[in-house]
Structures are given as C-alpha cells and as structure tokens.
Amino acid sequence: MRSRDGNSNLTFRLSSIILFCSLALNAGEYLISYRYMVKDAILYNETLHISHAMTKCEGKPQSELILENTTDGDLKKLISQNSEEFSNYIHKLGLHIKYKEQTLNLQNTSTTILTLKTTCFKVDFNDNFARIAPLK
Amino acid sequence: MKYFILLIALLSASSLFGADQVQTVDTKVIQLTNAELQRAIAEANLAKKEATFAQIEAMQAKAALAREKADREDEAVKIAEAAEAQAQAEAEAQAEADAEAQDVLKENSTMYISVVGQGVAPMNTTSPAQAYALAKRAAIADAYRAIAEKVKGVRIDGQDLIKNMMVKRSTIRTSVKAMVRNANVVETTFKEGLCEVEMEIVISHSDFPQ
Numbered sequence: 059m060r061s062r063d064g065n066s067n068l069t070f071r072l073s074s075i076i077l078f079c080s081l082a083l084n085a086g087e088y089l090i091s092y093r094y095m096v097k098d099a100i101l102y103n104e105t106l107h108i109s110h111a112m113t114k115c116e117g118k119p120q121s122e123l124i125l126e127n128t129t130d131g132d133l134k135k136l137i138s139q140n141s142e143e144f145s146n147y148i149h150k151l152g153l154h155i156k157y158k159e160q161t162l163n164l165q166n167t168s169t170t171i172l173t174l175k176t177t178c179f180k181v182d183f184n185d186n187f188a189r190i191a192p193l194k
Numbered sequence: 195m196k197y198f199i200l201l202i203a204l205l206s207a208s209s210l211f212g213a214d215q216v217q218t219v220d221t222k223v224i225q226l227t228n229a230e231l232q233r234a235i236a237e238a239n240l241a242k243k244e245a246t247f248a249q250i251e252a253m254q255a256k257a258a259l260a261r262e263k264a265d266r267e268d269e270a271v272k273i274a275e276a277a278e279a280q281a282q283a284e285a286e287a288q289a290e291a292d293a294e295a296q297d298v299l300k301e302n303s304t305m306y307i308s309v310v311g312q313g314v315a316p317m318n319t320t321s322p323a324q325a326y327a328l329a330k331r332a333a334i335a336d337a338y339r340a341i342a343e344k345v346k347g348v349r350i351d352g353q354d355l356i357k358n359m360m361v362k363r364s365t366i367r368t369s370v371k372a373m374v375r376n377a378n379v380v381e382t383t384f385k386e387g388l389c390e391v392e393m394e395i396v397i398s399h400s401d402f403p404q
Contacts, residue, residue: 084372098333101328149334154373157339161366170335 086181087111087193088133092148092174098167107176108134115178117193120170123178124149127188132182134186151192271340304398307344307379311337313389329389330382337379343396344371 089111094104125143129135137144154175159168182189299305312331315325348368355363374395381392 085224092337094331096313096332099312099332099336100316101313101332101335104331145340145381150376152373153338155338155370155372157342157368157370159368163363163364170339172335173339 083133086183087115088181089176090147090174090179092153093175096170096172102169106137111178115180115193117178119180119191120194121151122189122191125185125188125190129184131183132161132188133188147190149154151177210347246356248291249389277389290361299397299402306394306396307341308392308394309337309340309344310352311335311340311391311393313391315387325387326384326389329384331385333382333389333391334379334393337391338374338377339370341393341395342370345374346370346372347394 088108089107089109091107092105096104123144124138125140127136129139151174153172156171156173157168159166178193180189180191180193243278309403311333313329313334313336315329319325319328348370351369353363353365353367354361370404379391380394383390
C-alpha cells in the first residue's frame, strides 16, 4: 500500500545522495605544504606535509597536474611515486624564498629556504588518473 | 883690349851657361809644383768624392730614418686607432650594460631573466643518483635566490668592530625575501660533485600588482 506521503522515499534518497556527494567532495581536498632548506650550497632538509582538509576550502581550481593513478586513492603514495614531477609542479606554482648570508671575518655561510605555504588542493581520483589542482 | 874683349866674351858665355842652369832648376820646381798640384787636385777630387759618398750615405741614412720614423708613426697611429676602437667598443659595451641595468619594465612589456645556480652534493650519499638529485635541488634553490636578487634586490647590512685601532670583527649580512613563480629549468650539468642549473623566467608588468 502506498503511503500518503508518497514522495518521502525519494526525498530521503535524494538527500542521502547529496550528503554522500558533499562528503566525497570534502574528501578530495587536501592541504599541502612544502619546504626545503639549503645550507652552504648543500641540501639540508626537505619536508612535504599532506593532510585532509577538515573544512571545505574556498576558491576555484587553477593550473592542474594530472598523474597516473595506481594507488587506489592514496595521495601520499601517489605523490611519493611521482615525487620529481610533483616537485617540479610545486616549483611552477611559486615558492617563497628566504635567503640569508653572513660573512664573518671573511668566512661565508648562507642559508636558503624555499617554502610553499599551506595551500588547499582539490584532488580528483579517477580510474586511471588523478587530477591535482590548487584552489585559489 | 884683347883681354878685355875675351873677358867679356867669357863672362857672357858663363852668363849664358848660368842662365841655362837656372832655367833647368825652375823647370824642376814647376814640375814638382804641378805634380803636387795634381796630387792635391786628385786628393781634393777624392775628398770631394768621399764627401759626395758621405753625403749620399747621409741622405740614405736620413731617408731610412725618415722611413723608420714614418713607419713608427704609422704603427703608433695604428696602435692609437686600435686603442681608440677598443675604448670605443668598451664604452659602447659599458653603455649597453648601463642601459640594461637601467632597463625598466614598462607597461605591456616583458623581460627575460636568466641565472645559473650552483649546488653541491653532500658527502654521505648512498648513490651517485642521490648525490645528483640533492645537488640539483640545492642548485635550484640557489638559482631561485639569484632570480629573486635580480628582480627584487638584496638587503645588505654591515658591521665592523674596531678596538685599539684594530678590526676585531667584521660582519656582512645579506638577505633576500621574495616569491617566484613560473621559473623554468633550462639546462642542468653535473660535474665532479658540482651541479649547475640554468634557470630562466619571463616577467611582465602585470605580474607586479600596482
């Protein structure tokens, strides 16, 4: 027998689909920061932080990077597999440069720090490819 | 009377003989004088010839000197011209460099900047590939720094501590702060542990918000 509120089922289904989609969209946003330091012309350390965005990011996707996806939705694994490509991509996006040099009694020391400030990236995993794009 | 006539005759005869002898002596003198004269003339001619030769030689030497002087002058002129041309070329190069240094990024125009960064591999690397990768990363950072220096400039602070008329400590600090995007690696070379990276960037007026 059909209920008097015959469309409640449909409403529930629609709302659940929207909720699922919105959750899926949130899951596709990552916060990434990158920093590396060069001391006296030798690479001192390099750090790449990747984490899920806990809140929804604002902005529109900009220049995107497409990588072959063989990691089943694991961004860290994907980036570690394509580290060189991702590093070049980050360099293209733009890095902050902080350089200090000191010459004390004619002895020189220098430190260069290149930083990508924490940026929200939208990541879409498809079957074969992953699209990574910063939101600005 | 007879004796007197005879005496006169004898005297006249003797005077005749004496006149002959005198004439003979005079001829010798004349001959001698002529010979000396001829010798003197010959000597004079010789001296004249020698003088002429000397004069010719002097003229030749003078001409050679003049030629040498002219050659030297030519050489000096050439050297001066070369020096002038070199100075002019240097001045032009300097002017171009000054013009480039004073080149200002105008509206609706772009500027191309190219730099070379250097990086060194650490000592404790596990493989040559790792050494290359690390050195390249360091070189890229250096190139970025060079681009930032060119585009934005360098802050320089210096401090000297002088005590008892002697420099105790001399410090120079330089720093750069900038943001660089869209720089491209053009060429990478790795030789004897040193990595060199050539990077370029094209900047336009619109990249700098007013």
